[in-house]
Amino acid sequence: MKTHQIEVQKFKAASTNQYGQLMFKVDALVTAKTPVDGIEPSSFIVMTEANARVLMALLKTQFADIDSKKPKSRHGRPG
Incomplete structure (x- = not known):
């Protein structure tokens, strides 16, 4: 498994799809991260x-x- 640090710079939009998933459009800085032993x-x-x-x-x-x-x-509901 690769590990990363994802630094969100800006959220641009949010939506849902037909599968009930939330999706976010973002500007982000993504850098590889070395796992700690x-x-x-x-x-x-x-x-x-x-x-x-x-x-x-x-x-x-x-x-x-x-x-x-x-x-x-x-x-x-009552009744």
Whole structure:
């Protein structure tokens, strides 16, 4: 497995596809990362607080869009 450090520079867009996956268009700096011996290799995503706040807003919007497309639940109705 290759490991990378992914530094998000800017979030440009967010969307969902027909498989229910969230997709984000980003500008990012991607550099190879040497795994540390004895530790499971992992990639890291790094972003500023401002970009993290943009990500949160994009996620909220995408979840609202997904939820609006789901059929209304009949659970919890009296009767």
